[in-house]
Amino acid sequence: MILAARLALADMRHDAGLFAGVALTVTAVLAPLLLLLGLKTGVIEHLVGGLRADPQVREVVLRGHMPLPPEWFEQMRARPDVAFVAPRMRQLAQPVDIGPAANPIRGTNADFVVSAPGDPLLGAASREIGAASIVISQRLAQISGFKPGDEVAVWAIRRASTGNQRIDARARIAAIAPAAATQNAVVYGPLAMAAALEAFQERDAAQAAPQGQAHIFPSFRLYARDITDVATLERDLLAQGMEIRTEVGRIGWTLSIDRNLTTLFAVLTACGAAGVAVTLAVSLWGNVARKRRSLSLLRLLGLPARALVVFPLVQGGLIALIGSVLAAGTALAVGGMINAAYGTAYLEGSQLCVIAPSHILFACAGALALALLASLVAVRPVLRIAPSEGMREA
Amino acid sequence: MTHLLEVSRLHVTRRAGAYAFRLEVPGFVLPAGAAIALLGKSGSGKSTLLDLLALALPPDGAERFAFHPHGEAIDLLATWRGGAAVQDRTRARHIGYVLQTGGLLPFLTVRRNIALPAEIAGRPDPARVEALAARLGVAHHLDRMPHALSVGERQRVAIARALVHQPPLVLADEPTSALDPALAQEVMALLLAETQAEGAALIVATHDHDAAERLRLPVIAFDITRGEGGAVAVARPTWT
Numbered sequence: 001m002i003l004a005a006r007l008a009l010a011d012m013r014h015d016a017g018l019f020a021g022v023a024l025t026v027t028a029v030l031a032p033l034l035l036l037l038g039l040k041t042g043v044i045e046h047l048v049g050g051l052r053a054d055p056q057v058r059e060v061v062l063r064g065h066m067p068l069p070p071e072w073f074e075q076m077r078a079r080p081d082v083a084f085v086a087p088r089m090r091q092l093a094q095p096v097d098i099g100p101a102a103n104p105i106r107g108t109n110a111d112f113v114v115s116a117p118g119d120p121l122l123g124a125a126s127r128e129i130g131a132a133s134i135v136i137s138q139r140l141a142q143i144s145g146f147k148p149g150d151e152v153a154v155w156a157i158r159r160a161s162t163g164n165q166r167i168d169a170r171a172r173i174a175a176i177a178p179a180a181a182t183q184n185a186v187v188y189g190p191l192a193m194a195a196a197l198e199a200f201q202e203r204d205a206a207q208a209a210p211q212g213q214a215h216i217f218p219s220f221r222l223y224a225r226d227i228t229d230v231a232t233l234e235r236d237l238l239a240q241g242m243e244i245r246t247e248v249g250r251i252g253w254t255l256s257i258d259r260n261l262t263t264l265f266a267v268l269t270a271c272g273a274a275g276v277a278v279t280l281a282v283s284l285w286g287n288v289a290r291k292r293r294s295l296s297l298l299r300l301l302g303l304p305a306r307a308l309v310v311f312p313l314v315q316g317g318l319i320a321l322i323g324s325v326l327a328a329g330t331a332l333a334v335g336g337m338i339n340a341a342y343g344t345a346y347l348e349g350s351q352l353c354v355i356a357p358s359h360i361l362f363a364c365a366g367a368l369a370l371a372l373l374a375s376l377v378a379v380r381p382v383l384r385i386a387p388s389e390g391m392r393e394a
Numbered sequence: 395m396t397h398l399l400e401v402s403r404l405h406v407t408r409r410a411g412a413y414a415f416r417l418e419v420p421g422f423v424l425p426a427g428a429a430i431a432l433l434g435k436s437g438s439g440k441s442t443l444l445d446l447l448a449l450a451l452p453p454d455g456a457e458r459f460a461f462h463p464h465g466e467a468i469d470l471l472a473t474w475r476g477g478a479a480v481q482d483r484t485r486a487r488h489i490g491y492v493l494q495t496g497g498l499l500p501f502l503t504v505r506r507n508i509a510l511p512a513e514i515a516g517r518p519d520p521a522r523v524e525a526l527a528a529r530l531g532v533a534h535h536l537d538r539m540p541h542a543l544s545v546g547e548r549q550r551v552a553i554a555r556a557l558v559h560q561p562p563l564v565l566a567d568e569p570t571s572a573l574d575p576a577l578a579q580e581v582m583a584l585l586l587a588e589t590q591a592e593g594a595a596l597i598v599a600t601h602d603h604d605a606a607e608r609l610r611l612p613v614i615a616f617d618i619t620r621g622e623g624g625a626v627a628v629a630r631p632t633w634t
Contacts, residue, residue: 003514007502010502010506013501294501297499298499300448300491301485301491301514302486302489302514302515303482303514304478304479304482305478305482387450387481388448388450388451390491390493391441391444391445391448391450391493392441392493392567
């Protein structure tokens with residue numbers, strides 16, 4: 001076997017020009033395919049990556065309001081396609097004031113939004129939210145001058161016949177929210193804090209809510225686990241009689257582009273693979289046919305038929321390997337040029353052509369598999385070569 | 395004593411359409427180290443007999459078709475029932491071949507061509523390759539490709555290749571037919587001298603009556619009777 005492989009290599013060296021031509025054919029098919037895959041990956045990664053990076057794309061927004069008991073939130077939280085759900089105390093904004101804890105006289109107006117660890121809108125900052133720690137938006141940080149670590153008071157005002165009354169909550173600013181979260185002045189805090197402020201504002205101090213009565217919320221803030229989960233969530237919530245607004249159209253458009261491009265690429269790959277397979281099969285078969293005299297001589301000299309089978313296998317494998325390595329090199333070089341020329345201009349700095357190592361591995365493995373498959377075409381004639389043919393000229 | 399080759403009542407029929415060619419070998423024995431010629435015109439059956447001996451053509455039957463290389467006993471008829479492995483092994487270890495022309499592999503250097511049978515037999519011996527090449531006068535060509543050599547030089551390389559694995563039997567099929575008469579004489583003499591120097595038996599198929607006579611080779615002659623739809627050739631040793 002090893003001897004046969006060495007002979008196959010010697011034959012390739014002897015006919016180097018011919019085999020180089022076949023390898024270049026493999027390159028000619030594989031390199032554009034790799035580039036195309038790189039471009040597709042680059043564009044889709046940019047589009048889908050953009051969608052995935054923005055949590056608001058995954059948000060499911062309730063239009064209007066609806067009485068929602070805590071059990072509803074529990075149910076939603078339990079769903080695997082829900083990344084995060086939090087109640088809203090009011091249909092619209094819940095206004096509060098925020099001021100320094102040491103001197104809570106003059107405050108800055110802000111909206112209070114219920115949040116909790118795991119809130120995709122806040123990202124890593126959400127982990128800091130606790131019973132007495134809050135996150136503030138960048139806008140609020142700008143206006144108020146508060147920094148992480150500052151001790152603050154958050155209060156709500158109630159107008160009564162006896163004059164304005166207020167309730168204070170003490171908190172520490174744990175983090176600043178990402179800029180993309182909102183452009184408004186917002187305090188992100190725990191549900192208990194929001195509920196306490198809200199309860200004070202809504203009710204007369206005299207008739208405080210009875211202890212233990214479950215709160216009914218008018219609205220929610222909800223994020224799907226993934227962009228692909230938005231459609232199902234929308235459907236289910238619509239079925240509950242809610243009016244829902246989502247980005248499902250934009251998501252669907254992007255995903256369908258991804259799907260269509262993937263299909264297109266699969267079709268092109270299939271065409272290319274068929275071309276490579278036929279080219280390899282024909283050239284390997286042709287080589288075996290031309291080398292029939294030599295191969296039969298080897299049989300006459302006592303080389304077993306099964307060892308000769310190695311001949312087309314080794315040659316096919318090596319052609320595929322050389323061809324795909326050249327293709328990878330070409331695609332990487334041209335892809336680099338494309339990125340240098342167009343990448344920054346069209347995709348805001350992200351790469352237009354992304355050729356991953358896995359793509360190259362896939363291309364090499366695919367070409368190798370095709371080559372071995374194609375060389376099987378040459379195996380049958382090799383097995384039929386008789387030692388007697390080696391005795392004389394054909 | 396046991397002979398290297400014992401043949402009796404060996405026969406085979408080859409058909410090409412309606413035409414049938416039958417070869418009968420009533421019998422002969424070949425002692426170890428002996429040299430004989432299969433002498434006959436083209437189509438006389440000498441190539442068919444050589445193919446039978448080379449395990450390249452299955453005989454239809456034989457009373458005895460025994461080969462005793464290196465003290466082994468191989469029933470050549472039985473190898474056709476035993477599967478290719480025994481035949482491959484027999485060809486690789488016990489037989490050397492010198493062919494008409496182009497018996498060299500074009501993609502291997504002279505050195506690797508000569509070394510090939512020894513490698514196939516699993517007994518590579520680079521020093522012997524060089525020694526044989528020197529004896530046959532092709533040492534300076536060892537690292538060239540066969541196409542760079544003259545036809546006569548190629549046949550010298552072929553002789554070296556036939557002997558490299560020290561086979562007890564060398565089969566040569568018209569080894570000089572592509573050469574001019576002077577060169578043919580020289581190569582034939584060299585073939586005989588080298589096989590005898592190596593102690594190998596030689597069976598050479600040739601149409602060159604003079605060469606067989608000149609080298610005093612015992613001859614197996616072919617008597618052909620042509621009839622309707624075919625021919626029968628009988629191969630008989632002319633020695634007694």
